[in-house]
Amino acid sequence: MNPNIFRAYDIRGLADQDLTDPVVENIGKAYGTYLSRKGKKIVVTGRDVRLSSPRIQSALNRGILSTGINVIDVGMVPTPVLYFAIVHFQVDGGVMVTGSHNPIEFNGLKLSEGLASLYGDQIQQLRQMIEKSDFEKGQGELLQKEIIPQYKSMILERIQLHRPFKIVIDAGNGTAGPIAPELFEKMGCTVIRLYCEPDGRFPNHLPDPTVMAYIQDLKNKVLETKADLGIGYDGDADRMGIIDNKGRVVFADQILALLSQDVLSRNPHATIVFDVKCSQLLPEVIEKAGGKPLMWKTGHSLLKAKMKEVDAPLAGEMSGHIFFKDGYFGYDDGIYVSFRFVQFLSLQEKSLDQLVDALPQFVSTPEIRVACPDEEKFRIVDALVSLFRKEYPVIDVDGARVLFGDGWGLVRASNTQPILVLRFEAKTHSRLEEIRAIFMEKLSQFPQVRLEEATH
Ligand SMILES: [Zn+2]
Known part of the structure; x- marks a missing residue:
């Protein structure tokens, strides 16, 4: 074994x-x-x-x-x-x-x-x-x-759309295909289906809506059909991704920011939990809506446990796992989240692209993964926390999230692979590059980190 x-x-x-x-x-x-x-x-x-x-x-x-x-x-x-x-x-x-x-x-x-x-x-x-x-x-x-019939009835009982939408759904030939499109149609929406037939050979693309290459078809279809939004599910539908009506990706932290506004409008002062990879836009939106932002470790089991501990109505991470306790059972259900998102949208006067544009704007990198041996990765991250702390404020709940005032950089060890995960964000492109350069200089002090070997 x-x-x-x-x-x-x-x-x-x-x-x-x-x-x-x-x-x-x-x-x-x-x-x-x-x-x-x-x-x-x-x-x-x-x-x-x-x-x-x-x-x-x-x-x-x-x-x-x-x-x-x-x-x-x-x-x-x-x-x-x-x-x-x-x-x-x-x-x-x-x-x-x-x-x-x-x-x-x-x-x-x-x-x-x-x-x-x-x-x-x-x-x-x-x-x-x-x-x-x-x-x-x-x-x-x-x-x-x-x-499945009981699950469908449960969703229909919990969700009410105040107006219908035109939605493109890409289930990636995974498990969401036989469930989500039919339910949206029952609620009055027009659904354009992409790869909604279950097929374990995944003949179109792997079912992961966080990978840009895999959501290209969804993006194109949203633009081609002038749909209000596109929804992609991963293979087992615990995660989802969204494309706005302009064909742009709405990232998980942006989805979470919009859902936070919804939840906080009914649960003022509630705590919303999110992982260290999320944008600064999220704590800003949560605070503005009267809530308490709580940044926690990456890893959906860890996040779920923290959510329970602090009794948060909503939690989520950059990977697309989003957890609703508000109105739901607290586990990550990509299908339920997509219905909550569309329900929220149905209560807004603005279109999705306008809602996204109204969020605080930052420039950020996607996740950058660099190779680092499993047996060294945690020690190296600990050393980096101490190095950065000499010069900058550092949030160290999971790796180092280094705060530069007008931006931040993250380095953390993956729990599952021999890699370090990096992410950078700032108010401007030039500041983003400066922050990235500061990180690269510190990382270059550790030859075990193979900066040239960026992995997917
Ligand atoms: Zn999954």
């Missing part, structure tokens, strides 16, 4: 090499044992559209059942619909078989106890159980149940 499949937030690897039937069955046994020892009885499992997912889900179910835990199999669903099934069937947890937005040869497992994702040590605990074959034994019962 490849120990590297046990990652910070999930289990992930090459479907045919790493996630073979015996390995996945053992993961099911470990997860079932973990829950059984806490007195838990029943879980749900689901899968995405990938060709390897039915096989992996079967092996997973066999493993869980062999520990005496009962399993409800809800079939092919988006990840947030699996979370909804946990709530709806009032079960003790769930496992989603999904490779999310990754290339077709990958797959993975997202595990949760109740609605809380297993992460960090909890995932390592499962690995240790497998290495020691430390499993409970029993005979659980397998049930097949539908959940």
Whole structure:
């Protein structure tokens, strides 16, 4: 068994090499044992559209059942619909078989106890159980149940559009295709569908709306059809992306800023949580709307935990994971977020491009990723925090977010890959370049950081 499949937030690897039937069955046994020892009885499992997912889900179910835990199999669903099934069937947890937005040869497992994702040590605990074959034994019962009709009714009950829109939807051949377009139509919208048929070969593009190359078709279609907006979902629909009526990307921090205005109008003084990669525009908008901005670590499980701790109605990160507690269950549901966004839009007199242009304007880089060995990355980031702190104010909740007054720069170690992630933002292009140069000079003191090897 490849120990590297046990990652910070999930289990992930090459479907045919790493996630073979015996390995996945053992993961099911470990997860079932973990829950059984806490007195838990029943879980749900689901899968995405990938060709390897039915096989992996079967092996997973066999493993869980062999520990005496009962399993409800809800079939092919988006990840947030699996979370909804946990709530709806009032079960003790769930496992989603999904490779999310990754290339077709990958797959993975997202595990949760109740609605809380297993992460960090909890995932390592499962690995240790497998290495020691430390499993409970029993005979659980397998049930097949539908959940998508109940999910659709739940969205229809919660969302009301005050005017209809023309929307282009690109589901990237992932799991959102059979759900979101139909619901928007039921609410009176005109929907233009792009790649809404589930297809695990992803013949058009990989399902990741944060990658510019993958949203080109969506952009073009929005302009061609003069639509009010475009919505893209990732493969398992826990994330979404938006294109405005002028064909421009509305970034996750801008989406979050607009949604904050909506939430704060009804929950004044509430705390909104977001990760260190987000633009300065977000705290500015939150403060102006009377809320409390709280910057936190990157990583959706960490953000979700912080959100719970401070009782925030809304949280989100630059990767596109957005969490609503306000009016919802608190987990990241790209489909629900897209409906909340359109509902917010339906209450505005302005068009989406006007709303985006009214946000504070900054010039920023996308995420820049540079290669850095796993065993060195955290030490190097700690050293950089101390170096920067000698000269500038630094927010150090996750790496160093260095404040330059009229801009900021970020360096943090990825939790999942041998890379450092950088991002820069300023009021002007020239200031942005100055900040970038300051960072590059500091980073060049560490030869282990391969600045020339920018990775995707
Ligand atoms: Zn995803």
